[in-house]
Amino acid sequence: MPELNAIGIVVSDMATSIRFYRTLGVDMPESPDEGHLAASMPSGVSLMLDSEETIRSFQPELSRETGNQLALAFECSSPAEVDEVYARVTDAGFEGEKAPWDAFWGQRYALLRDPDSVEVNLYAALEG
Numbered sequence: 001m002p003e004l005n006a007i008g009i010v011v012s013d014m015a016t017s018i019r020f021y022r023t024l025g026v027d028m029p030e031s032p033d034e035g036h037l038a039a040s041m042p043s044g045v046s047l048m049l050d051s052e053e054t055i056r057s058f059q060p061e062l063s064r065e066t067g068n069q070l071a072l073a074f075e076c077s078s079p080a081e082v083d084e085v086y087a088r089v090t091d092a093g094f095e096g097e098k099a100p101w102d103a104f105w106g107q108r109y110a111l112l113r114d115p116d117s118v119e120v121n122l123y124a125a126l127e128g
Contacts (some may be wrong), residue, residue: 079108
């Protein structure tokens with residue numbers, strides 16, 4: 001069975017997307033390589049950002065549509081870290097979709113949107 005080792009996002013503004021993911025805490029490389037950037041996550045999965053221009057070089061019919069079927073989930077070490085990360089990202093001017101809450105399934109949860117409307121979930125197990 002193939003193993004998931006990368007998640008790719010087509011971005012409309014590379015610099016703003018890099019700033020968002022750095023603010024979130026991802027160690028993004030210093031500069032994109034001709035419209036492509038990959039960050040290795042501690043889990044071993046890579047988060048890849050590709051500019052629209054790069055994707056159009058081999059998929060010229062690319063068009064943006066409302067609604068995005070991709071969501072990224074970032075596990076935090078504690079419920080307090082969910083709150084801290086959410087505050088840091090929204091205080092930096094990025095969109096918070098739903099402020100942190102204690103979800104019925106036993107996690108502290110929050111929803112953000114990156115600059116291209118990709119849903120970014122933050123979560124941690126509730127203590128106790």
